Amino acid sequence: MRIAVVTPYADEPAEWLAQGHASVRAQGVEAVHVLVADGQPDPAVAGWADQHIVLKHRHGDGGNAARMAGGLSAASQRFDAVTFLDPADWFLPGHLAGLAAAAAGVDAATARRVLHRIDGTAAGPCPLVDGVRVVDSSGILLRPEAFPAIAVWCLAPAPVADNAVQSVLGFLQRRRRTVAVADGATVAKRIRSRAFNAPFGPTRWDDRLTEADPPDPAAVAAWWRAIDADRRTRELRRLGVT
């Protein structure tokens, strides 16, 4: 299975991007790493990326347009599968092999995640992401019949676009694509929120802490429940669900 791994980036530290790239290389699975710059291309990244796309106009949408650009380019290049890796995250050993195995005979696969502090030390398995109802943007792999979902990165309703992967999952489910969950938790998720990291003391990455907490998947469901029927119809039509 030829897999493309798409990483959006904007202004993350080169060290984080290199760690993510090294984790792709260490998977022992044939994978092409596509880096997509959202407004701020790094020549060093262009030097080591397998493919490097540049969105010169910064979208500032948490990497959604960049994920779409890399994903759709890979789909067009006839990769057998497209997956995503956030610029602050990395894959644990066996991640791609596990996703590929789970995706055999289905349209998409998801992986669970292990939370890490901003300095990269492990904090424990994530109790929230189960790969079934809640997914992480670094933990979803799409096979060709799920490629229409790639556009959803850019079509997710604006109020919940900060967690567009939930819309990607919703699209797959409502369009009757089959989704399997890989064994184990194989996404290393670096949490940048100040509140999450505060109990563990200062690190050299404290200038990279954010005030925002990670997106709350429950907020996506709550938003959908709160909108009226006309708005829901419009959004589903825009997403291509109906």
Add this chain to the structure above:
Amino acid sequence: MSQDRRRVAIVTPYHGEPLAWIAKAHASVRGQTHPATHILVGDGKPEAAVDAWDAQHIVMPAGHADWGHTPRAIGALSAASQGFDAIGFLDADNWLYPDHVESLLAHQARHGLEAASSLRVMHHVDGRMLHRCQLVDGIETFDTNCLMLFPPAYSAIGVFALVPPRVRYIADRWVSIWLRQRGRKVGCTRKGTVAYRVRYRYFYETSDLPMPTEHIVDLKIPHPQELREWWLALSPEERAHHTKVMGAT
């Protein structure tokens, strides 16, 4: 100027066309009676000059060799992500007449359309006007340059990049089919507001026009029947697979 306040993006993929042609296309976007943002996508042969234009620029590392369909989809979905209210398309060798955007917006508003198209006017490689296109009717057969999508039809954009490679050269026909199958309301202005620069060798061979000496391509525009025959020759499983990959089912 138009009183309509909707934000419109026009997407142009390019790959090796003369810079003067790309500049003419850009000038035609900038000259619209309804303002439009131009998004240019360099598909493997980026032009540094574009960075200085009042436009957005996306640079792909290598050409996708699919008649611009993948960069077109990427530029358009970028526009969708930015919240544009309407998205049109323009090939790098063509240009728009000044009222193209305004007339499409007005037609859409009048009829409650989810996708609107214009007609096109054929121009010689050297730029001079020839005649109204006899093939494109704006409903059954439309040209990508003539098309404008509105939010309920944005999910059709990905189709450009997901059409089976064998027939991707006519991806616009697949988009047309997708729009119909997914029940989107499509209409045509019946106005020729796209200037289509004809580069096909067969076009000149079958006319009394002198054959241009450069910028000619050998691809023949296929008859819709050819597409139908290819499709019907596939097994039911293959047809189901391609239909799912394109998102029509």
